[in-house]
Amino acid sequence: MSAPTVTRPEAPAHAVLEIEGVSRWFGNVVAVNDISMSIGTGVTGLLGPNGAGKTTLLHLMAGLLQPSRGSIRLGDAPVWRNPGIYASLGLVVDREDTYGFLSARELVEATAKLHRLPHARAAADRAIAMVGLGSAADRRIATYSKGMRQRARVAAALVHDPAVLLLDEPFNGMDPRQRLELMELLQRMGEAGRTVLFSSHILEEVEQVSQQIQVMVAGRLAASGDHRAIRRLMTQRPHEFRLASSDDRALGVALLGLECVSGVELEPPGLLVRARDYGAFTRALPPTARSAGVRLYQVLPADESLESVFSYLIEGGQ
Structure with missing residues (x-):
């Protein structure tokens, strides 16, 4: 059947x-x-x-x-x-x-x-x-x-x-x-x-x-x-990174020369860097630090939570 x-x-x-x-x-x-x-x-x-x-x-x-x-x-x-x-x-x-x-x-x-x-x-x-x-x-x-x-x-x-x-x-x-x-x-x-x-x-x-x-x-x-x-929309938003290095002041000066960086703040215990483009910054950071004779100890995205990503969209980033 x-x-x-x-x-x-x-x-x-x-x-x-x-x-x-x-x-x-x-x-x-x-x-x-x-x-x-x-x-x-x-x-x-x-x-x-x-x-x-x-x-x-x-x-x-x-x-x-x-x-x-x-x-x-x-x-x-x-x-x-x-x-x-x-x-x-x-x-x-x-x-x-x-x-x-x-x-x-x-x-x-x-x-x-x-x-x-x-x-x-x-x-x-x-x-x-x-x-x-x-x-x-x-x-x-x-x-x-x-x-x-x-x-x-x-x-x-x-x-x-x-x-x-x-x-x-x-x-x-x-x-x-x-x-x-x-x-x-x-x-x-x-x-x-x-x-x-x-x-x-x-x-x-x-x-x-x-x-x-x-x-x-x-x-x-x-x-x-x-x-x-x-x-x-998510990748083109501004990004923040916290950096620690052997010479934060020298690294900050070098990073300010990058087109993808919109701001640098020297604060304990390192640098707060604002980047316009996530990918461009992460690619440019190692050679920039090397050229400045600076050793990187820490690179941490400061604003990569989902809440920060979505908040950017609703606060006018779109």
């Missing part, structure tokens, strides 16, 4: 999320501040440091939170107070909320039944195979590694074959092989015409998977574009 056909819920004609002037506050805390964007088919990365508001925005997109201001639509339908959208939308939240006493197969099959799929077992088997959990599908989730638990939750979100998939930090806890496999799965889904949006605080993850990137910081949209445009 042939396997039963897995039917797919009807998706909207245009599986596009439209976010218009959306804000969300909790008391006096503004978590999302006046964000507008359009998410089309393919893979989009939502990039930002921890605390930027990415999770709140994803919950707003999924209809789990009501906007304090603005609106969100999936195709022609509002997402808030509209359970019908879940026939074509899947969500993987960052918080681990699976029942450890269930197997992955039981979890995914139960999710299929909640979606009222006619062949829940076949749909569960298909979703489990998509995430590569087939050999461990009947083990209790409590025995899984964090990466395996994450894949089980992704399978549950995929079981009804959604046209739109939202994932909050989906690569957390995965080893390199698991991360690569999930990246390839998301890419295939995007190439098949689905709308995939995932959040991350790691630029390299987003670059490898996404056609478009939306950058958030402090609840606001800081930049938007393809990964090449975002990378240029």
